[in-house]
Amino acid sequence: MAKSVTHEFFKGFWEEIAPFRLVLGLCPVLGVTTKMQFGLGMGLATTFVLVCSNLLVSSLRKVIPPKVRVPCFIIIIATFVVLVEMLMQAYTYELFLQLGVFIPLIVVNCIVLGRAEAFASKNGLVLSLADGLGIGLGFTISLGALGAFREILGAGTLTLWGDPLLNIATYFPGFQAFTFMVQAPGAFVCLGVMLCGMNMLGQK
Amino acid sequence: MGDYIVLIVSCIFVNNILLAQFLGNCPFLGTSKKMETAVGMAMAVVFVLVMAGLISWITYHFVLVPADLVYLRTIAFIVVVASLVQFVEMFLKKSIPALYAGLGIFLPLITTNCAVFGACVLNIDFERTFMEALVASFAYAVGFGLALIIFAGLREKILLARVPKPLQDTSIALVTAGVLSLAFYAFKGMV
DSSP: OOOOHHHHHHTTTTTTOHHHHSOOOHHHHHHSTTSHHHHHHHHHHHHHHHHHHHHHHHHTTTTSOGGGHHHHHHHHHHHHHHHHHHHHHHHOHHHHHHHGGGTGGGGGOHHHHHHIIIIITTSOHHHHHHHHHHHHHHHHHHHHHHHHHHHHHHHSEEEETTEEEEEHHHHSTTOOOOGGGGSHHHHHHHHHHHHHHHHHHHHO | OHHHHHHHHIIIIITOTTTTSOOSHHHHHHSOSSHHHHHHHHHHHHHHHHHHHHHHHHHIIIIITTTTOGGGHHHHHHHHHHHHHHHHHHHHHHHOHHHHHHHGGGHHHHTTOHHHHHHHHHHHHTTOOHHHHHHHHHHHHHHHHHHHHHHHHHHHHHTTSOOOGGGTTHHHHHHHHHHHHHHHHGGGGTO
16 A cells, blocks of 8 residues: 555544554653643644654665664754754743753654654655654644643633633633642643543544 | 752652653553563663763763763763663673563663653753762652552552543553652642
8 A cells, every 4th residue: 555645644633643542752741731832832842853853764764774773863863852952942942941851851752763763764755754744743732732721721721822812710700720730640630531532532 | 968868858759750740651651550560660760860860960060061062961861871771781681680681671661761861951950969960860760660669559450440441541540640649749848
């Protein structure tokens, strides 16, 4: 079966949506999703690294000797992570401070290495680009959704790039923020409940 | 001395690397299905994290800072961790085969364990001194092992329970981890 570019792109949104279907790369998923914008920012940074590393790995796939491929992939990924780190420090300093240790941690995000190993090292440039973009955007959407869910319940607001989009208190004046959701234990519970919801949808 | 005790308590309980800092969650969910694998992973992490913490601290302060290459921290640390893991694996295989048999399969996994890498970065970010970094690395690793082993025990019990179908497997594991995290959260007032 010939692999189509659109299929590789869209599989990242449902079939293989990163943190839910492939339970990989959970650390940023849990760590940064206290607000929707942090989730989206983290997702976009990861997407950038994923696309660039997929492209480079794919174009070098005939040059890299199979025995030392994993260290090579890690060096490639680390290079792009340093790039993202410096770019974010320069242009989105606030976000950079908020995401903190999780930006350098993209290096050890299993999704990025997993895609390099499982996909980009075996497929051509265009397919790898589609795969990287699809998985990356699917990851961004998941992080954004989880962030939105936690922010609405935990703080009663929804902010995007510093602008409040929504404030629950205007619709439901007696709303009490459920702060449990934005704290550490809430992250696990929220992700578990969302996964349960996805399983229910998937079963039909 | 008092400072070190505060640091140890803070790294093991209050800022538990798994449940409060969210580092190393892939092995946390991946190796906690059985008590044996959880213990193996915990030991391997204690072993590697302490060494990685020390070597990364030395690399940062004696190589990167004098050479003005601080921005290469991420690359340098990942190379340090990866080669350290490889080296430890070879060393154990050759000289302590009994330990290798126990830890062997977990060692390669540690390269991409964010707990190890994250602890190295945190040691630098919090500007810890050499002794503090040593103590903190050890305490982080103990916290990791503690949480992982407790969680493995919980998951073995969950196997006996009747769980609704959509909640099964990872989903219920995450909710359980949330409850465990709540227990660790209670230490927050201590330090």
